[in-house]
Amino acid sequence: MSTLPRQSPQAYPIERIRADFPALRQQIRGKPLVYLDNAASAQKPKQVIDTLAEFYRHDFSNIHRSVHTLGERATARYEASRDTVRRFLNAAAVEEIVFVRGTTEAINLVAQSFGRSRFREGDEIVISAMEHHSNIVPWQMVCRQTGARLKVAPIDEDGALIVEEYQRLLGPRTKLVAIAHMSNALGTLNPAGELIDMAHARGIPVLLDGAQAAPHVKVDVQALDCDFYAFSGHKLYGPTGIGVLYGKRKLLEAMPPWQGGGEMIRTVTFERTEYNDLPYKFEAGTPAIAEAVGLGAAIEYIEGIGWETIAAHEHALIEYATARALEIPGLRIIGTAGEKGAILSFTLERIHPHDIGTFLDHYGIAVRAGHHCAMPVMDFFQVPATARASFGIYNTHEEVDQLMDAIREIIKVFG
Numbered sequence: 187m188s189t190l191p192r193q194s195p196q197a198y199p200i201e202r203i204r205a206d207f208p209a210l211r212q213q214i215r216g217k218p219l220v221y222l223d224n225a226a227s228a229q230k231p232k233q234v235i236d237t238l239a240e241f242y243r244h245d246f247s248n249i250h251r252s253v254h255t256l257g258e259r260a261t262a263r264y265e266a267s268r269d270t271v272r273r274f275l276n277a278a279a280v281e282e283i284v285f286v287r288g289t290t291e292a293i294n295l296v297a298q299s300f301g302r303s304r305f306r307e308g309d310e311i312v313i314s315a316m317e318h319h320s321n322i323v324p325w326q327m328v329c330r331q332t333g334a335r336l337k338v339a340p341i342d343e344d345g346a347l348i349v350e351e352y353q354r355l356l357g358p359r360t361k362l363v364a365i366a367h368m369s370n371a372l373g374t375l376n377p378a379g380e381l382i383d384m385a386h387a388r389g390i391p392v393l394l395d396g397a398q399a400a401p402h403v404k405v406d407v408q409a410l411d412c413d414f415y416a417f418s419g420h421k422l423y424g425p426t427g428i429g430v431l432y433g434k435r436k437l438l439e440a441m442p443p444w445q446g447g448g449e450m451i452r453t454v455t456f457e458r459t460e461y462n463d464l465p466y467k468f469e470a471g472t473p474a475i476a477e478a479v480g481l482g483a484a485i486e487y488i489e490g491i492g493w494e495t496i497a498a499h500e501h502a503l504i505e506y507a508t509a510r511a512l513e514i515p516g517l518r519i520i521g522t523a524g525e526k527g528a529i530l531s532f533t534l535e536r537i538h539p540h541d542i543g544t545f546l547d548h549y550g551i552a553v554r555a556g557h558h559c560a561m562p563v564m565d566f567f568q569v570p571a572t573a574r575a576s577f578g579i580y581n582t583h584e585e586v587d588q589l590m591d592a593i594r595e596i597i598k599v600f601g
């Protein structure tokens with residue numbers, strides 16, 4: 187049995203946090219829900235749910251275009267949320283915060299606006315071998331449109347980026363680096379600051395895919411000096427349909443809009459259109475107003491717990507889960523990088539990950555089984571899929587024990 191402590195190091199307010207999440211208070215197949223699919227999407231605290239309901243009850247209206255009171259209230263709350271995001275990322279200005287549907291849309295925006303207008307035949311975009319499809323396919327699309335090429339920095343057997351190989355790929359033709367801050371399939375945390383410095387030394391801008399990192403580590407876009415940062419609200423205990431693209435003002439100003447419509451214009455005639463200022467230039471149409479307000483509430487909620495507290499709790503959980511997993515014969519952990527977040531991807535000998543997922547559901551345990559939208563990672567490790575337990579602020583050491591006990595049961599039944 188693992189000698190690691192069965193609880194988080196400091197007085198972590200686990201009971202209070204769990205009480206904030208109504209969805210956790212339910213039984214699945216007669217067992218208390220153990221929700222370990224946070225990397226796909228996190229559950230929502232009542233503070234977020236109540237904010238959404240209360241916003242719709244009292245303040246809802248379309249924004250920016252109405253002079254009536256509700257229009258003003260809704261606009262003020264939407265823009266206040268933008269400022270909350272700015273503070274959350276430590277961005278220099280609200281003009282650098284563009285509301286989008288999520289990480290996927292943010293990356294597509296950069297590919298179609300920045301990429302399509304700048305990439306030329308023979309230009310190169312550097313990504314890594316651990317990327318989510320959202321940070322591969324938009325670049326392949328813009329490569330097809332412009333004649334640019336994708337270069338892929340390799341990973342090692344632990345699932346860590348081979349930094350020297352990454353550096354060797356950076357050259358005079360590299361026009362952009364787009365890389366995961368944290369991998370969803372492996373949990374690897376990339377040395378973002380170092381990778382950005384290497385790219386900047388050659389004048390290459392860097393986009394960080396922060397879908398996984400933003401809920402777990404303190405992000406400071408000015409300290410990182412990244413040029414673009416993308417994340418999704420729904421993984422951050424916030425609503426679906428809302429996410430953020432941070433971009434340095436100079437870059438965003440020089441980029442053409444990628445969607446045309448209402449809100450992103452200043453004047454329109456049939457002959458020509460003058461575009462709106464930042465960030466509205468990139469927010470065509472009626473945005474996800476309530477969801478943006480809900481995202482603000484989610485950020486305030488996790489900031490209320492505190493980053494160091496969250497990081498210590500999640501670190502203790504993954505250390506404990508890893509140690510306990512290693513005690514199970516036939517269990518292979520996929521993703522063993524030195525720096526990693528609270529994600530445990532694994533396979534079991536002779537048992538397909540989908541069967542693991544289905545079996546665990548009978549114990550009320552929600553994990554994800556599949557390729558995790560990272561098929562090249564599965565190819566690299568020569569597995570069709572993995573089972574993935576991903577932890578969040580409300581998970582406990584007891585839940586890790588329940589997971590491990592259930593895995594031992596699966597092996598007894600199927601192994």
Ligand code: PMP
Nearest residue numbers: 288289290318320370397398418
């Ligand atoms: N990148 C990474 C690393 C992810 O984990 C995800 C979500 N699984 C995405 C991008 C895409 O995020 P979304 O589906 O919210 O747009």
